[in-house]
Amino acid sequence: MDDELNALRRTRMRWNTPLSEPHAELLLDRMELAGGHLVDLGCGWGELLLRAAARAPGLHVTGVDTDVTGLERGRAAAASRGLSVDFLEADAASWDVAAERAFCIGAAHIFGSTKGALDALARVVAPGGRLLYGDGFWAAPPGPAAREIFGPDVLTLPDLLDAATGAGWRVLHLSTADRLEWDDFESTSRRAWEEWLAAHPADPRAGAVREWLDRRLREYVRGYRGVLGFTYLVLGR
Ligand SMILES: C[S@@+](CC[C@H](N)C(=O)[O-])C[C@H]1O[C@@H](n2cnc3c(N)ncnc32)[C@H](O)[C@@H]1O
Incomplete structure (x- = not known):
């Protein structure tokens, strides 16, 4: 798909994860944001980061992503709300600046796997700090279609929690996306x-767009609705 359509695709999403407004507020409460440095590794357009910056004006806030379109959206939103957030184009896998608070939501693949992410993030978050970690897990046994889409590294929730504690984290909060959050x-x-x-039924790109939309809906409903879960953990160390 061309740049114009790619730039358009996520514009109706609040954030790029199954998360309601009240659930987001709960997670930010549990992060106990105050001063220091908050970094979001794989921030996308950083909507949750912007909410954090609005809550805690003393916080030094940085979002890291490789997607220029997302970063530009984040910068524009920060400017329009009068918030100070640094949106950096960089590979988050090589981020090595310690922070008191970190987010890593739906971005474990940056570090190769869930376990790889939990280990790497333990080297980013300073002792006494907190990590808001969001990741997928098998909520029900996956069929071949779900395995094909999400690959072999997805864990069950108990195994994901074992990976967190094995990397030295304490689980301070656990919640999961509900069906409405997923459907939305x-x-x-x-x-x-x-x-x-x-609006563009006769556009030469319409067929490919329709095909993509139909496939995504089919994959969700037939492949992973109720099968892939998503958890939000507030982890401390
Ligand atoms: C599912 S999105 C989640 C975005 C955001 N955390 C949210 O919840 O809205 C995953 C993000 O990881 C980013 N990403 C992928 N590889 C990356 C890398 N090596 N370094 C930084 N960001 C990366 C993608 O560009 C994308 O924005």
Whole structure:
């Protein structure tokens, strides 16, 4: 798909994870944000980071991602809300500046696996600090379609918690995305292209867009709805 359509695709999403507004507020409460440095590794457009910056004006806030479109959206949102957030284009896998608080949500793949992420993030978060970690897990045994989409590294929730404690973390908070959060995430991930398709039915790209939208909905409903879970952990060390 071309740059114009790629830039459009996520514009109807609040953030790129299954998360409601009240759930986000709860997670930010549990992070006990105050001063110091907060870094978000794989921040996307950093909506949760912006909420954190708005809550804790004394915080030094940095978002790291490789996706220029997301970073530009984050910078524009920060400017329009009068917030000071550094959005850096960089490979988060090589981030080596210690922080009192960190987010890593839906971005474990940056570090190769869930276990790799939990180990690497323990080297980023300073002793006494906190990590908000979001990751997928098998909520029900996956069929071949779900395994094909998400690969062999997805854990069950108990195994994910073992990986966290094995990396030296204490689990201070655990919650999981509910069905409405998932359905809204999936629907908003398709919405901008559905709107474009309705407005441009004769565009030469319409067939490919329709095919992508139909496949994504089919994969969700037939492959991983209720099978892939998503957990949010506030981890301390
Ligand atoms: C599922 S999105 C989650 C974004 C964000 N955490 C959120 O919850 O909205 C995963 C993000 O990881 C980013 N990413 C992938 N590889 C990366 C890397 N090596 N360094 C930094 N970011 C990376 C992608 O560009 C994408 O924005």
